[in-house]
Amino acid sequence: MVSIVIIGSGNVAQHLISAFLQSDEIELVQVFSRQKESVSHLISSDKIVSDFAEIKQADLYLIAVSDNAIADVSTKLPFENRLVVHTSGSMPMEILDSKNRQGVFYPLQTFTKNKPVNFKEIPICLEAEVEKDFKTIETVAKTISSVVQSISSEQRKALHVAAVFVCNFVNHLYKIGNEICEENQLSFELLKPLIIETAQKIIHLSPENAQTGPAKRNDSETINTHLNFLSDENQKEIYKLLTKSIIDDGKKL
Template sequence: MIKVALVGTGNVSEHLKRAISKTSEIEVVQVLNSRNEDLSKSLKKIGRQLPDIYIIAVSDDAIPSVSQHFSHTEKLVVHTSGSVPMDALPKQMRKGVIYPLQTLSKAEKVNFKDVPLCIEASQEDDLELLRKLGQAISDQVFEISSEKRKYLHLAAVFVNNFTNHLYSIGAEICKEQQLPFTMLHPLIKETARKIKFLSPEDAQTGPARRNDTGTMQRHMELLNNEKDKTLYRLLSDSIKDSYGKKL
């Protein structure tokens, strides 16, 4: 039985707790508040339920300060960030990373078996311990270095966070024109489905892909603010540059 203490009470911590609760190989023995004063008190009271792994699931900027509370532990300490290197944890400790590559919200259920987990550790024994933990909750466990993981996280920001922001702009346009945003749901679903069997390059469609300058100009005239116009122009130019030689 692998005993785990979760440090933090946010989205990642909550989903890890739910996933672990479905296994018989892992037990969450503590969920610790990451605020400095609460964390110090909790660590003094942890007693006999000493975990094998402390999982720090806090914001990226908080990882260095929170991890200092564990600088003298002999147990494995890992964080869950995609962009923070493993070496952000104190030098002398047993350290690692377990990064779930998924957008996570507390209110939404996620099948963690489908979530890719990126693991890394400073010692081979600890890497094996993380692999056992990962394989208990996910069918997709990958050993990924900090150097590779930061690029993976960058790619994730483009395909998820930036895409979701574009959904927000589309939703606002629909709202302004009293159109139901739900009309775009089938399009969003089909766009995501296509890249399972087509490369994003081959799946690209739209006026910029066709270099349909008249349509693009009409779209620009419909946009009400300069930020959206700039974004439309930058994205269209990027698409045109990517496909210009093929038009």
């Protein structure tokens, strides 16, 4: 059994707490949280600490805080030569204080509080300085996920950028679509079957082969009709940029 201390109480930390508590192979020793009430609904209060000096010994210390806080938190840990990992997709492993052994435990998913996820389907990307430590975090990862992979910091950065495109940017486009619907007294619900079908298609097709629409056809008449319809300049510029990108892709074929 691997013993773990989680440091953090945000979205990622809360989902990891829930996942680890369901594993018979993990002992969740403690959770460090400055606001104990943030995680008190997940774990008993006697396992929540807000003072670094109270952190107990464990096989693995998992820092799940915002990217700009990782370095500072790692310097405040009151011990040396223990295995400490962070969960960031964009920060290098070396951001962690070198007084401890370094690693990365990156679950590739969008997390929202109170929105359950199936951790078994979530890819967990791992990195460690030494093979022994990698084996430890690999063991932990495999207790909660069926998709575990070793990747470098540079690969993880690339994956995180790609994730921003396919998740965060796409969700922003959903927001724009919702705004257009609301402005024209339409329900966004009408678009949901289209959204689901579009997402499901890339399970079987490459994004390139799944692409449809006026830009794919280089249908200038429809494109100009859409641009004339849009009154919001920001929406218009996004439409132009994405349309150009799709048309340019077609020219490469």
